[in-house]
Amino acid sequence: PAAGDLAGRLVVVSAGGTREPLDPVRFLGNRSSGRQGVAIAAAAARRGARVVLVAANVDKALLPDAPAIEVREVETTAQLRDAVRAAATRADVVVMAAAVADFRPATSAAHKIKKTAAGPAPIELVKNPDILAELAAERLRPGQVVVGFAAETGDSEGDVLEHGRAKARRKGADLLAVNEVGSAVGFGDVPNSVTVLDAAGEVLASAEGSKAVVADALLDAVADRLRMATTI
Numbered sequence: 720p721a722a723g724d725l726a727g728r729l730v731v732v733s734a735g736g737t738r739e740p741l742d743p744v745r746f747l748g749n750r751s752s753g754r755q756g757v758a759i760a761a762a763a764a765r766r767g768a769r770v771v772l773v774a775a776n777v778d779k780a781l782l783p784d785a786p787a788i789e790v791r792e793v794e795t796t797a798q799l800r801d802a803v804r805a806a807a808t809r810a811d812v813v814v815m816a817a818a819v820a821d822f823r824p825a826t827s828a829a830h831k832i833k834k835t836a837a838g839p840a841p842i843e844l845v846k847n848p849d850i851l852a853e854l855a856a857e858r859l860r861p862g863q864v865v866v867g868f869a870a871e872t873g874d875s876e877g878d879v880l881e882h883g884r885a886k887a888r889r890k891g892a893d894l895l896a897v898n899e900v901g902s903a904v905g906f907g908d909v910p911n912s913v914t915v916l917d918a919a920g921e922v923l924a925s926a927e928g929s930k931a932v933v934a935d936a937l938l939d940a941v942a943d944r945l946r947m948a949t950t951i
């Protein structure tokens with residue numbers, strides 16, 4: 720990566736997985752550790768950016784401690800949305816690496832839900848807002864580069880890419896990193912593999928290896944976008 724190619728830029732990165740409470744002790748969540756988002760925040764800071772890292776339920780030991788990175792910890796999708804949107808009004812780049820819950824329980828019980836003889840009560844779910852699609856549609860700051868991830872599984876690499884292409888066209892982000900997820904890749908303390916698409920679903924780059932390697936490949940595509948915008 721080009722040293723300092725993000726100097727003077729503000730980059731907002733979301734990382735981790737949102738949790739939606741069912742009661743004071745239980746939640747609906749996912750397996751995101753936050754490692755990929757943290758790696759993007761660290762790489763952006765190394766390349767000269769100021770970074771706001773919105774961290775959803777990321778282990779404290781993984782959170783970066785660097786003067787250029789401001790960490791805002793959140794738990795639920797609603798909190799993540801508020802924190803990302805607040806920071807995005809000034810940002811040159813927003814990267815949504817967090818795994819966001821698509822649904823949340825319609826209500827969260829004030830006290831621990833009891834076991835009843837009748838068996839478990841059904842959990843009613845309501846849809847969460849799509850933060851990435853909103854950011855892409857609203858452009859909270861003109862000229863901002865909006866980047867999403869697409870965590871996909873499939874029977875083949877072709878399947879994964881096709882799902883990603885459909886998502887790229889649907890979400891309207893400038894860049895979408897299609898992330899193959901499975902037992903040995905994607906979520907957690909494992910390597911990663913992504914294909915970076917533009918909004919039309921065309922392949923711009925691909926990267927495989929550590930989450931740091933993937934972060935730099937993605938930021939190369941982001942830096943290209945920023946250069947294109949300033950030379951036009």
Ligand code: PMT
Pocket residue numbers: 734735750751752753754755756815816817818819820821847848849850851852866867868869870871898900905906907908930
């Ligand atoms: O955290 P790690 O353990 O390191 O794992 C990294 C990762 C696999 C979680 C990460 O690289 C990744 O792929 N993140 C996106 C996971 C995800 O939620 O993908 P999705 O296909 O469900 O969502 C697509 C995009 O829309 C994502 O950018 C997501 O942040 C965003 N989204 C989704 C739902 C929603 N309600 N709002 C959103 O903004």
